[in-house]
Amino acid sequence: MKRAVIYCRVSTEKEQQQTSLQRQREELLELAKSMDYKTIAVFEDEASGYDVERDGLMDLLECLKDEKVDALFIQDETRIGRGHARIAILHLLEKTNTTLITNSDQGPFVLSDMDAMVLEILAVVEEYQRKIHNAKIKRGMKRAIEQGYRPELNLKNRGNPEGRARLTVPIEEIVSLRNKGMTFDEITTVLNGLGYEASKATIHRRYKEYEKDQA
CATH class of the missing domain: 3.40.50.1390 (Resolvase, N-terminal catalytic domain)
Known part of the structure:
Protein backbone atom coordinates (compact mmCIF):
# COMPACT_ATOMS: atom_id res chain seq x y z
CA MET A 1 0.00 0.00 0.00
CA LEU A 111 1.35 23.63 -10.56
CA SER A 112 0.56 26.89 -12.32
CA ASP A 113 2.72 27.76 -15.32
CA MET A 114 4.51 30.39 -13.22
CA ASP A 115 5.22 27.96 -10.37
CA ALA A 116 6.48 25.34 -12.81
CA MET A 117 8.83 27.88 -14.40
CA VAL A 118 10.22 29.03 -11.04
CA LEU A 119 10.81 25.45 -9.88
CA GLU A 120 12.54 24.61 -13.15
CA ILE A 121 14.86 27.59 -12.70
CA LEU A 122 15.64 26.51 -9.13
CA ALA A 123 16.48 23.00 -10.31
CA VAL A 124 18.81 24.34 -13.01
CA VAL A 125 20.55 26.66 -10.53
CA GLU A 126 21.08 23.81 -8.05
CA GLU A 127 22.51 21.58 -10.78
CA TYR A 128 25.01 24.24 -11.85
CA GLN A 129 25.96 24.91 -8.23
CA ARG A 130 26.72 21.20 -7.88
CA LYS A 131 28.79 21.23 -11.08
CA ILE A 132 30.73 24.30 -9.95
CA HIS A 133 31.43 22.72 -6.56
CA ASN A 134 32.69 19.51 -8.19
CA ALA A 135 34.80 21.50 -10.65
CA LYS A 136 36.43 23.37 -7.75
CA ILE A 137 37.31 20.07 -6.09
CA LYS A 138 38.82 18.69 -9.30
CA ARG A 139 40.76 21.88 -9.98
CA GLY A 140 42.13 22.06 -6.45
CA MET A 141 43.07 18.38 -6.51
CA LYS A 142 44.83 18.73 -9.87
CA ARG A 143 46.82 21.72 -8.66
CA ALA A 144 47.82 19.94 -5.45
CA ILE A 145 48.97 16.83 -7.34
CA GLU A 146 50.93 18.94 -9.83
CA GLN A 147 52.76 20.45 -6.87
CA GLY A 148 53.66 17.07 -5.43
CA TYR A 149 50.75 16.24 -3.16
CA ARG A 150 50.01 12.49 -3.01
CA PRO A 151 46.38 11.90 -1.92
CA GLU A 152 46.71 8.10 -2.07
CA LEU A 153 48.88 8.27 1.05
CA ASN A 154 46.10 9.91 3.03
CA LEU A 155 43.04 7.78 2.24
CA LYS A 156 41.63 5.09 4.48
CA ASN A 157 39.57 2.10 3.38
CA ARG A 158 40.62 2.20 -0.26
CA GLY A 159 38.58 -0.37 -2.14
CA ASN A 160 35.87 -0.26 0.50
CA PRO A 161 32.55 -0.36 -1.42
CA GLU A 162 30.90 1.62 1.37
CA GLY A 163 33.27 4.52 0.80
CA ARG A 164 36.13 5.97 2.76
CA ALA A 165 35.87 7.11 6.34
CA ARG A 166 35.39 10.72 7.29
CA LEU A 167 38.66 11.94 8.77
CA THR A 168 39.73 14.79 10.99
CA VAL A 169 42.33 16.69 8.99
CA PRO A 170 45.83 16.72 10.56
CA ILE A 171 47.77 19.96 10.67
CA GLU A 172 50.56 18.38 8.61
CA GLU A 173 48.27 18.21 5.59
CA ILE A 174 47.23 21.84 5.97
CA VAL A 175 50.84 23.00 6.28
CA SER A 176 51.94 20.87 3.33
CA LEU A 177 49.32 22.33 1.00
CA ARG A 178 49.83 25.85 2.32
CA ASN A 179 53.56 25.58 1.62
CA LYS A 180 52.70 24.71 -1.97
CA GLY A 181 51.09 28.15 -2.33
CA MET A 182 47.45 27.11 -2.12
CA THR A 183 44.79 29.40 -0.65
CA PHE A 184 42.74 28.32 2.36
CA ASP A 185 39.70 28.03 0.10
CA GLU A 186 41.59 25.68 -2.23
CA ILE A 187 42.98 23.69 0.71
CA THR A 188 39.47 23.25 2.13
CA THR A 189 38.12 22.09 -1.22
CA VAL A 190 40.93 19.57 -1.73
CA LEU A 191 40.78 18.12 1.79
CA ASN A 192 36.98 17.89 1.80
CA GLY A 193 37.22 16.05 -1.50
CA LEU A 194 39.64 13.59 0.11
CA GLY A 195 37.22 12.85 2.93
CA TYR A 196 38.55 15.20 5.60
CA GLU A 197 35.84 16.96 7.59
CA ALA A 198 36.81 20.58 8.14
CA SER A 199 35.52 24.02 7.20
CA LYS A 200 37.62 26.82 5.75
CA ALA A 201 37.39 28.66 9.08
CA THR A 202 38.65 25.60 10.98
CA ILE A 203 41.55 25.07 8.59
CA HIS A 204 42.52 28.74 8.77
CA ARG A 205 42.36 28.71 12.58
CA ARG A 206 44.46 25.56 12.87
CA TYR A 207 47.09 26.97 10.53
CA LYS A 208 47.29 30.21 12.52
CA GLU A 209 47.65 28.20 15.73
CA TYR A 210 50.45 26.25 14.05
CA GLU A 211 52.22 29.48 13.04
CA LYS A 212 51.91 30.79 16.59
CA ASP A 213 53.37 27.59 18.03
CA GLN A 214 56.27 27.76 15.59
CA ALA A 215 57.08 31.39 16.42
Missing part, protein backbone atom coordinates in the same frame (compact mmCIF):
# COMPACT_ATOMS: atom_id res chain seq x y z
CA LYS A 2 1.19 3.52 -0.80
CA ARG A 3 2.39 5.54 2.19
CA ALA A 4 1.29 9.08 2.99
CA VAL A 5 1.75 11.81 5.56
CA ILE A 6 -0.65 14.59 6.44
CA TYR A 7 0.12 18.22 7.20
CA CYS A 8 -2.38 20.60 8.78
CA ARG A 9 -1.86 24.27 9.59
CA VAL A 10 -3.80 27.18 11.05
CA SER A 11 -2.48 30.69 11.58
CA THR A 12 -3.49 31.30 15.20
CA GLU A 13 -4.35 29.49 18.42
CA LYS A 14 -7.92 30.85 18.55
CA GLU A 15 -10.67 28.37 19.38
CA GLN A 16 -12.24 28.49 15.90
CA GLN A 17 -8.82 27.77 14.41
CA GLN A 18 -8.48 24.73 16.67
CA THR A 19 -11.74 23.46 15.19
CA SER A 20 -10.32 24.04 11.71
CA LEU A 21 -7.19 22.07 12.60
CA GLN A 22 -9.27 19.11 13.76
CA ARG A 23 -11.47 19.31 10.66
CA GLN A 24 -8.43 19.35 8.36
CA ARG A 25 -7.02 16.29 10.09
CA GLU A 26 -10.27 14.32 9.85
CA GLU A 27 -10.95 15.24 6.22
CA LEU A 28 -7.40 14.46 5.10
CA LEU A 29 -7.34 11.12 6.91
CA GLU A 30 -10.58 10.21 5.14
CA LEU A 31 -9.26 11.40 1.75
CA ALA A 32 -6.05 9.40 2.11
CA LYS A 33 -8.04 6.30 3.04
CA SER A 34 -10.38 6.75 0.06
CA MET A 35 -7.36 6.92 -2.26
CA ASP A 36 -5.84 3.73 -0.78
CA TYR A 37 -2.99 5.44 1.07
CA LYS A 38 -1.72 4.33 4.45
CA THR A 39 -1.19 7.38 6.67
CA ILE A 40 2.02 6.94 8.65
CA ALA A 41 2.16 10.35 10.35
CA VAL A 42 0.22 13.57 10.89
CA PHE A 43 2.01 16.90 11.38
CA GLU A 44 0.37 20.09 12.61
CA ASP A 45 1.29 23.74 13.09
CA GLU A 46 -0.30 26.85 14.54
CA ALA A 47 1.80 29.45 12.75
CA SER A 48 1.93 31.86 9.84
CA GLY A 49 2.42 30.39 6.39
CA TYR A 50 5.18 32.92 5.73
CA ASP A 51 7.24 31.43 8.56
CA VAL A 52 9.38 28.42 7.59
CA GLU A 53 10.56 27.83 11.17
CA ARG A 54 7.54 25.74 12.12
CA ASP A 55 8.03 22.70 14.32
CA GLY A 56 5.49 20.59 12.47
CA LEU A 57 6.93 21.57 9.09
CA MET A 58 10.47 20.74 10.21
CA ASP A 59 9.32 17.34 11.45
CA LEU A 60 7.50 16.79 8.16
CA LEU A 61 10.59 17.56 6.08
CA GLU A 62 12.70 15.24 8.25
CA CYS A 63 10.14 12.49 7.71
CA LEU A 64 10.19 12.99 3.92
CA LYS A 65 13.97 12.76 4.02
CA ASP A 66 14.21 9.65 6.21
CA GLU A 67 11.08 7.66 5.36
CA LYS A 68 9.60 6.22 2.17
CA VAL A 69 6.66 8.55 1.59
CA ASP A 70 4.63 8.54 -1.62
CA ALA A 71 2.34 11.50 -0.99
CA LEU A 72 1.71 14.50 1.23
CA PHE A 73 -1.93 15.36 1.93
CA ILE A 74 -2.90 18.96 2.75
CA GLN A 75 -6.14 20.94 2.84
CA ASP A 76 -5.04 23.35 0.10
CA GLU A 77 -1.75 24.67 -1.26
CA THR A 78 -1.62 27.61 1.15
CA ARG A 79 -1.36 25.23 4.12
CA ILE A 80 2.26 24.35 3.33
CA GLY A 81 3.21 28.01 3.11
CA ARG A 82 2.73 31.39 1.54
CA GLY A 83 5.00 33.59 -0.56
CA HIS A 84 8.60 32.47 -0.88
CA ALA A 85 8.10 29.81 1.81
CA ARG A 86 5.51 28.09 -0.38
CA ILE A 87 7.85 27.92 -3.39
CA ALA A 88 10.74 26.67 -1.26
CA ILE A 89 8.64 23.83 0.16
CA LEU A 90 7.24 22.89 -3.26
CA HIS A 91 10.84 22.67 -4.44
CA LEU A 92 11.74 20.33 -1.57
CA LEU A 93 8.74 18.14 -2.35
CA GLU A 94 9.89 17.83 -5.96
CA LYS A 95 13.38 16.83 -4.83
CA THR A 96 11.97 14.03 -2.67
CA ASN A 97 9.56 12.89 -5.43
CA THR A 98 6.62 13.37 -3.08
CA THR A 99 3.20 13.79 -4.69
CA LEU A 100 1.24 16.71 -3.23
CA ILE A 101 -2.47 15.94 -2.86
CA THR A 102 -4.95 18.57 -1.71
CA ASN A 103 -8.43 18.18 -0.33
CA SER A 104 -9.57 21.22 -2.31
CA ASP A 105 -8.56 19.49 -5.56
CA GLN A 106 -9.59 16.03 -4.36
CA GLY A 107 -6.41 14.80 -6.00
CA PRO A 108 -2.85 15.76 -7.00
CA PHE A 109 -2.02 19.46 -6.91
CA VAL A 110 -1.32 20.94 -10.35
Whole structure:
Protein backbone atom coordinates (compact mmCIF):
# COMPACT_ATOMS: atom_id res chain seq x y z
CA MET A 1 0.00 0.00 0.00
CA LYS A 2 1.19 3.52 -0.80
CA ARG A 3 2.39 5.54 2.19
CA ALA A 4 1.29 9.08 2.99
CA VAL A 5 1.75 11.81 5.56
CA ILE A 6 -0.65 14.59 6.44
CA TYR A 7 0.12 18.22 7.20
CA CYS A 8 -2.38 20.60 8.78
CA ARG A 9 -1.86 24.27 9.59
CA VAL A 10 -3.80 27.18 11.05
CA SER A 11 -2.48 30.69 11.58
CA THR A 12 -3.49 31.30 15.20
CA GLU A 13 -4.35 29.49 18.42
CA LYS A 14 -7.92 30.85 18.55
CA GLU A 15 -10.67 28.37 19.38
CA GLN A 16 -12.24 28.49 15.90
CA GLN A 17 -8.82 27.77 14.41
CA GLN A 18 -8.48 24.73 16.67
CA THR A 19 -11.74 23.46 15.19
CA SER A 20 -10.32 24.04 11.71
CA LEU A 21 -7.19 22.07 12.60
CA GLN A 22 -9.27 19.11 13.76
CA ARG A 23 -11.47 19.31 10.66
CA GLN A 24 -8.43 19.35 8.36
CA ARG A 25 -7.02 16.29 10.09
CA GLU A 26 -10.27 14.32 9.85
CA GLU A 27 -10.95 15.24 6.22
CA LEU A 28 -7.40 14.46 5.10
CA LEU A 29 -7.34 11.12 6.91
CA GLU A 30 -10.58 10.21 5.14
CA LEU A 31 -9.26 11.40 1.75
CA ALA A 32 -6.05 9.40 2.11
CA LYS A 33 -8.04 6.30 3.04
CA SER A 34 -10.38 6.75 0.06
CA MET A 35 -7.36 6.92 -2.26
CA ASP A 36 -5.84 3.73 -0.78
CA TYR A 37 -2.99 5.44 1.07
CA LYS A 38 -1.72 4.33 4.45
CA THR A 39 -1.19 7.38 6.67
CA ILE A 40 2.02 6.94 8.65
CA ALA A 41 2.16 10.35 10.35
CA VAL A 42 0.22 13.57 10.89
CA PHE A 43 2.01 16.90 11.38
CA GLU A 44 0.37 20.09 12.61
CA ASP A 45 1.29 23.74 13.09
CA GLU A 46 -0.30 26.85 14.54
CA ALA A 47 1.80 29.45 12.75
CA SER A 48 1.93 31.86 9.84
CA GLY A 49 2.42 30.39 6.39
CA TYR A 50 5.18 32.92 5.73
CA ASP A 51 7.24 31.43 8.56
CA VAL A 52 9.38 28.42 7.59
CA GLU A 53 10.56 27.83 11.17
CA ARG A 54 7.54 25.74 12.12
CA ASP A 55 8.03 22.70 14.32
CA GLY A 56 5.49 20.59 12.47
CA LEU A 57 6.93 21.57 9.09
CA MET A 58 10.47 20.74 10.21
CA ASP A 59 9.32 17.34 11.45
CA LEU A 60 7.50 16.79 8.16
CA LEU A 61 10.59 17.56 6.08
CA GLU A 62 12.70 15.24 8.25
CA CYS A 63 10.14 12.49 7.71
CA LEU A 64 10.19 12.99 3.92
CA LYS A 65 13.97 12.76 4.02
CA ASP A 66 14.21 9.65 6.21
CA GLU A 67 11.08 7.66 5.36
CA LYS A 68 9.60 6.22 2.17
CA VAL A 69 6.66 8.55 1.59
CA ASP A 70 4.63 8.54 -1.62
CA ALA A 71 2.34 11.50 -0.99
CA LEU A 72 1.71 14.50 1.23
CA PHE A 73 -1.93 15.36 1.93
CA ILE A 74 -2.90 18.96 2.75
CA GLN A 75 -6.14 20.94 2.84
CA ASP A 76 -5.04 23.35 0.10
CA GLU A 77 -1.75 24.67 -1.26
CA THR A 78 -1.62 27.61 1.15
CA ARG A 79 -1.36 25.23 4.12
CA ILE A 80 2.26 24.35 3.33
CA GLY A 81 3.21 28.01 3.11
CA ARG A 82 2.73 31.39 1.54
CA GLY A 83 5.00 33.59 -0.56
CA HIS A 84 8.60 32.47 -0.88
CA ALA A 85 8.10 29.81 1.81
CA ARG A 86 5.51 28.09 -0.38
CA ILE A 87 7.85 27.92 -3.39
CA ALA A 88 10.74 26.67 -1.26
CA ILE A 89 8.64 23.83 0.16
CA LEU A 90 7.24 22.89 -3.26
CA HIS A 91 10.84 22.67 -4.44
CA LEU A 92 11.74 20.33 -1.57
CA LEU A 93 8.74 18.14 -2.35
CA GLU A 94 9.89 17.83 -5.96
CA LYS A 95 13.38 16.83 -4.83
CA THR A 96 11.97 14.03 -2.67
CA ASN A 97 9.56 12.89 -5.43
CA THR A 98 6.62 13.37 -3.08
CA THR A 99 3.20 13.79 -4.69
CA LEU A 100 1.24 16.71 -3.23
CA ILE A 101 -2.47 15.94 -2.86
CA THR A 102 -4.95 18.57 -1.71
CA ASN A 103 -8.43 18.18 -0.33
CA SER A 104 -9.57 21.22 -2.31
CA ASP A 105 -8.56 19.49 -5.56
CA GLN A 106 -9.59 16.03 -4.36
CA GLY A 107 -6.41 14.80 -6.00
CA PRO A 108 -2.85 15.76 -7.00
CA PHE A 109 -2.02 19.46 -6.91
CA VAL A 110 -1.32 20.94 -10.35
CA LEU A 111 1.35 23.63 -10.56
CA SER A 112 0.56 26.89 -12.32
CA ASP A 113 2.72 27.76 -15.32
CA MET A 114 4.51 30.39 -13.22
CA ASP A 115 5.22 27.96 -10.37
CA ALA A 116 6.48 25.34 -12.81
CA MET A 117 8.83 27.88 -14.40
CA VAL A 118 10.22 29.03 -11.04
CA LEU A 119 10.81 25.45 -9.88
CA GLU A 120 12.54 24.61 -13.15
CA ILE A 121 14.86 27.59 -12.70
CA LEU A 122 15.64 26.51 -9.13
CA ALA A 123 16.48 23.00 -10.31
CA VAL A 124 18.81 24.34 -13.01
CA VAL A 125 20.55 26.66 -10.53
CA GLU A 126 21.08 23.81 -8.05
CA GLU A 127 22.51 21.58 -10.78
CA TYR A 128 25.01 24.24 -11.85
CA GLN A 129 25.96 24.91 -8.23
CA ARG A 130 26.72 21.20 -7.88
CA LYS A 131 28.79 21.23 -11.08
CA ILE A 132 30.73 24.30 -9.95
CA HIS A 133 31.43 22.72 -6.56
CA ASN A 134 32.69 19.51 -8.19
CA ALA A 135 34.80 21.50 -10.65
CA LYS A 136 36.43 23.37 -7.75
CA ILE A 137 37.31 20.07 -6.09
CA LYS A 138 38.82 18.69 -9.30
CA ARG A 139 40.76 21.88 -9.98
CA GLY A 140 42.13 22.06 -6.45
CA MET A 141 43.07 18.38 -6.51
CA LYS A 142 44.83 18.73 -9.87
CA ARG A 143 46.82 21.72 -8.66
CA ALA A 144 47.82 19.94 -5.45
CA ILE A 145 48.97 16.83 -7.34
CA GLU A 146 50.93 18.94 -9.83
CA GLN A 147 52.76 20.45 -6.87
CA GLY A 148 53.66 17.07 -5.43
CA TYR A 149 50.75 16.24 -3.16
CA ARG A 150 50.01 12.49 -3.01
CA PRO A 151 46.38 11.90 -1.92
CA GLU A 152 46.71 8.10 -2.07
CA LEU A 153 48.88 8.27 1.05
CA ASN A 154 46.10 9.91 3.03
CA LEU A 155 43.04 7.78 2.24
CA LYS A 156 41.63 5.09 4.48
CA ASN A 157 39.57 2.10 3.38
CA ARG A 158 40.62 2.20 -0.26
CA GLY A 159 38.58 -0.37 -2.14
CA ASN A 160 35.87 -0.26 0.50
CA PRO A 161 32.55 -0.36 -1.42
CA GLU A 162 30.90 1.62 1.37
CA GLY A 163 33.27 4.52 0.80
CA ARG A 164 36.13 5.97 2.76
CA ALA A 165 35.87 7.11 6.34
CA ARG A 166 35.39 10.72 7.29
CA LEU A 167 38.66 11.94 8.77
CA THR A 168 39.73 14.79 10.99
CA VAL A 169 42.33 16.69 8.99
CA PRO A 170 45.83 16.72 10.56
CA ILE A 171 47.77 19.96 10.67
CA GLU A 172 50.56 18.38 8.61
CA GLU A 173 48.27 18.21 5.59
CA ILE A 174 47.23 21.84 5.97
CA VAL A 175 50.84 23.00 6.28
CA SER A 176 51.94 20.87 3.33
CA LEU A 177 49.32 22.33 1.00
CA ARG A 178 49.83 25.85 2.32
CA ASN A 179 53.56 25.58 1.62
CA LYS A 180 52.70 24.71 -1.97
CA GLY A 181 51.09 28.15 -2.33
CA MET A 182 47.45 27.11 -2.12
CA THR A 183 44.79 29.40 -0.65
CA PHE A 184 42.74 28.32 2.36
CA ASP A 185 39.70 28.03 0.10
CA GLU A 186 41.59 25.68 -2.23
CA ILE A 187 42.98 23.69 0.71
CA THR A 188 39.47 23.25 2.13
CA THR A 189 38.12 22.09 -1.22
CA VAL A 190 40.93 19.57 -1.73
CA LEU A 191 40.78 18.12 1.79
CA ASN A 192 36.98 17.89 1.80
CA GLY A 193 37.22 16.05 -1.50
CA LEU A 194 39.64 13.59 0.11
CA GLY A 195 37.22 12.85 2.93
CA TYR A 196 38.55 15.20 5.60
CA GLU A 197 35.84 16.96 7.59
CA ALA A 198 36.81 20.58 8.14
CA SER A 199 35.52 24.02 7.20
CA LYS A 200 37.62 26.82 5.75
CA ALA A 201 37.39 28.66 9.08
CA THR A 202 38.65 25.60 10.98
CA ILE A 203 41.55 25.07 8.59
CA HIS A 204 42.52 28.74 8.77
CA ARG A 205 42.36 28.71 12.58
CA ARG A 206 44.46 25.56 12.87
CA TYR A 207 47.09 26.97 10.53
CA LYS A 208 47.29 30.21 12.52
CA GLU A 209 47.65 28.20 15.73
CA TYR A 210 50.45 26.25 14.05
CA GLU A 211 52.22 29.48 13.04
CA LYS A 212 51.91 30.79 16.59
CA ASP A 213 53.37 27.59 18.03
CA GLN A 214 56.27 27.76 15.59
CA ALA A 215 57.08 31.39 16.42
